[in-house]
Amino acid sequence: MKKILVGLLVVGTMSVxxxxxNQEQRVKDMQMMETSMAKIQKGLxxxxxxxxxxxxxxxxxxxxxxxxAPKGYKDYNAIFAKQxxxxxxxxxxxxxxxxxxxxxxxxxxxxxxxxxxxxxxxNKIRKWN
Numbered sequence: 001m002k003k004i005l006v007g008l009l010v011v012g013t014m015s016v017x018x019x020x021x022n023q024e025q026r027v028k029d030m031q032m033m034e035t036s037m038a039k040i041q042k043g044l045x046x047x048x049x050x051x052x053x054x055x056x057x058x059x060x061x062x063x064x065x066x067x068x069a070p071k072g073y074k075d076y077n078a079i080f081a082k083q084x085x086x087x088x089x090x091x092x093x094x095x096x097x098x099x100x101x102x103x104x105x106x107x108x109x110x111x112x113x114x115x116x117x118x119x120x121x122x123n124k125i126r127k128w129n
Contacts, residue, residue, distance in 0.1 A: 035058070044104065
């Protein structure tokens with residue numbers, strides 16, 4: 001019985017560690033967010049709606065994965081980062097809506113709002129000066 005319990009504990013620990021959001025995944029998501037923002041900006045400057053929409057979709061996908069602390073762990077930074085992530089998704093959707101409606105100035109304003117959320121999070125979490 002003891003061997004079975006130890007075996008289940010080992011398997012459980014390994015499965016949690018396999019699916020935990022780690023630093024490597026966080027860096028990958030941040031790089032994807034950076035690439036997405038560059039694509040949106042380039043699309044706005046080139047008046048290429050498809051490029052903007054593709055960048056927005058990629059940004060929204062990457063933003064939904066970002067975590068600072070393990071799930072269930074109550075940490076102010078984790079709560080703050082999750083809220084910033086939600087705001088990024090909300091403003092990114094506004095970019096998409098505005099670019100599809102051919103409101104380029106409103107889309108660029110929403111782009112600036114996304115950038116503000118990114119900078120705010122990096123100031124707080126990454127301790128930028």
